[in-house]
Amino acid sequence: MKLVVKDLQFGYNSRTILNGISLELRPKEMLGVIGPNGSGKSTLIQCIDGLLRPKTGSILLDGKDLKSISRRELARRVGYVPQTTSRSFFPSTVIDTVLMGRRPHLGWRSSNQDVKNVIQVLRLMGIEDLAMRDINELSGGQQQKVLIARALAQDPAVLLLDEPTSNLDIKHQLEVVEIIREKVMEKSISAIMAVHDLNLAAKYTDRIIMMKDGKVFVSGTPESVMTPENIRTVYGVVAEVIKNNGNSPHIVPVRSLRRPSRLLTNDLPLEPARA
Amino acid sequence: MEAERESSGISMNQTDVAAAVSDEVIMNRYQKYVGRKAFFILSTAIFLILAAGIASSLGQAKITMWEAYAAFFSKYLPDYFSASRMAETTIWNLRLPRIALGIVTGAGLGVAGCIMQGVLKNPLASPYTLGISAGATFGASLAIIGGAGLVGGDYLVIGNAFFFSLLVSLIIIGFAGRRGATPETMVLVGIAVLYVFSAATTFLQYFGDETAVVQSVFWAVGSLERASWSKVLIAATIVAISIPLLMLISWDLNILTTGDDSARSLGVNVKRIRIYSMAIISLMVSSVVCFTGTIGFIGLVAPHITRLAIGTDYRYLIPASGIVGAILIVGSDIISRNLIPPIIIPVGVITAFMGGPLFLYLIMKRRMGYF
Structure with missing residues (x-):
């Protein structure tokens, strides 16, 4: 599935959130969206899932405008993992919650096959032992894994992930992103992942768009996007970028550009030390 | 690099598999869990039949429970069951209409409550708390005190109650259709409407003549006294059509409990589901409440009891809440006729008296997870 976003504009009343975003997502591609808080990452993802209606611009799925696709049809093709773990209002087991991901493909009854598929996804995410637990009793990280499992059970062509690792510890962060990466390669799905962790983005995505104030500041391969200059301009952060023979760039934040208090000035260099 | 990533991912999964439970x-476990829900529905249904049997054996004429069942079935299977003429008339003409209206009302209110709580994402939502009953009371009072109504004759009070309870729902649905309306908006609108109609009823009662006021107060306290087969037939038809229509959207209701955005991204047309379910519910509740008056707490308590027992899956929750609601009303009716015999206390008083403490007990006994 090919996804094209053309000149997307979105705003609440007079406040513009997205100001002319264009991007392209190819099959089997994993696209990272990075940028500081409030730069419009989540808004962009919600526009692509049709949760927010853009003011102008178009979103095309395999050449078909999003506006002409029904909600259910869209749900068969695009899966979305929200940023906040949305607690179920009433108690619901993990297996029932993940089974909801099958909804776009189901009638009234769920078959044993659907349950089997769900168990497979739980196993893939390493949460099969939680199958019968109430999701409201799980930790934030476990809930996040449940939501990712649900999106995978949805069997979409495009997976949209909004900060999928924000509640996870370092092991689970890597696990989750690796699983998504594997899925992208095996099933020829594509994924867009908004993420705060620059190193995670650099390591696991094929391409990155870096956003600033609702615009694409720069886009390209992790190597071309992750430069000290870009990070400084977009985040206001002094960072070192280590490149070691062909591997993904590694970003080491040094300090913020805010005017330092006198207490800190002695300890932190204003510019990264040269090796 | 790529290969390294993959292999490490696979090996991690394999260690997980080794430690974990098999498919x-x-x-x-899942099938047992689903089986338990089906078993709950079956056993509560049997319990309801028993409760109805007990209820039909109670009264001035001495009829045992088995005679009551025999009298019931003798109408359909005269070859197999026979009952005395007296038992048959008493059961069919006096007791069954009342019990049947109780069952229909309990089912309607229980189902309405469980869906409203899910759709509006509020554990306090029920036909009563959203002003639907207040609308019915106002309509009835207008007819009793003011003598004004949309239809004349016997159905003056009922027609008015029906119309005004529906009006309340239409106002709530009207707000739901507006852009940016949240479930909270709908709940707040319902509460606002509740106050307006309560005030309007008080206003009418303040100026009405004494007997009419007493009559309207009695109407407002829900009761099964006014039951008749023709009324039961109307209410039962609407309830029997509504429940399957609501069960059709079980999956969407399940998904809605995880949040609006989440539901929409799974292909649920949230606004349409909200309006569709509220429209059916209001028709169903109005058609019941206009015959019985305000029977509080059933719409609130029955779904919560059911959720505690079988969880949230609406495919099971809808029928089970209906059965539990029916049991609660039939049970309350039994108590209402035996507390201070021969006085029959209005069933609405009993449901509120029982419902309150029962609810407190449930809250204390077990953490519901959402309070």
Whole structure:
């Protein structure tokens, strides 16, 4: 599935959130969206899932405008993992919650096959032992894994992930992103992942768009996007970028550009030390 | 690099598999869990039949429970069952209409409550708390005190109650259709409407003549006294059509409990589901409440009891809440006729008296997870 976003504009009343975003997502591609808080990452993802209606611009799925696709049809093709773990209002087991991901493909009854598929996804995410637990009793990280499992059970062509690792510890962060990466390669799905962790983005995505104030500041391969200059301009952060023979760039934040208090000035260099 | 990533991912999964439970075990547990829900529905249904039997054996004429069942079935299977003429007339003409209206009302209110709580994402939502009953009371009072109504004759009070309870729902649905309306908006609108109609009823009662006021107060306290087969037939038809229509959207209701955005991204047209379900519910509740008056707490308590027992899956929750609601009303009716015989206390008083403490007990006994 090919996804094209053309000149997307979105705003609440007079406040513009997205100001002319264009991007392209190819099959089997994993696209990272990075940028500081409030730069419009989540808004962009919600526009692509049709949760927010853009003011102008178009979103095309395999050449078909999003506006002409029904909600259910869209749900068969695009899966979305929200940023906040949305607690179920009433108690619901993990297996029932993940089974909801099958909804776009189901009638009234769920078959044993659907349950089997769900168990497979739980196993893939390493949460099969939680199958019968109430999701409201799980930790934030476990809930996040449940939501990712649900999106995978949805069997979409495009997976949209909004900060999928924000509640996870370092092991689970890597696990989750690796699983998504594997899925992208095996099933020829594509994924867009908004993420705060620059190193995670650099390591696991094929391409990155870096956003600033609702615009694409720069886009390209992790190597071309992750430069000290870009990070400084977009985040206001002094960072070192280590490149070691062909591997993904590694970003080491040094300090913020805010005017330092006198207490800190002695300890932190204003510019990264040269090796 | 790529290969390294993959292989590390796979090996991690394999270690997980080794430590974890097998697919069959999970599948079995899940099937047991689903089986428990079906068993709950079956056993409560049997319990309801028993409760109805007990209810029909109670009264001035001495009829045992088995005579009551025999009298019931003798109408359909005269070859197999026979009952005395007296038992048959008493059961069919006096007791059954009342019990049937109780069952229909309990089912309607229980189902309405469980869906409203899910759709509006509020554990306090019920036909009563959203002003639907207040609308019915106002309509009835207008007819009793003011003598004004949309239809004349016997159905003056009922027609008015029906119309005004529906009006309340239409106002709530009207707000739901507006851009940016949240479930909270709908709940707040319902509460606002509740106050307006309560005030309007008080206003009418303040100026009405004494007998009419007493009559309207009595109407407002829900009761099964006014039951008749023709009324039961109307209410039962609407309830029997509404429940399957609501069960059709069980999946969407399940998904809605995880949040609006989440539901929409799974292909649920949230606004349409909200309006569709509220429209059916209001028709169903209005058609019941206009015959019985305000029977509080059933719409609130029955779904919560059911959720505690079988969880949130609406495919089971809808029928089970209906049965539990029916049991609660039939049970309350039994108590209402035996507390201070021969006085029959209005069933609405009993449901509120029982419902309150029962609810407190449930809250204390077990953490519901959402309070």
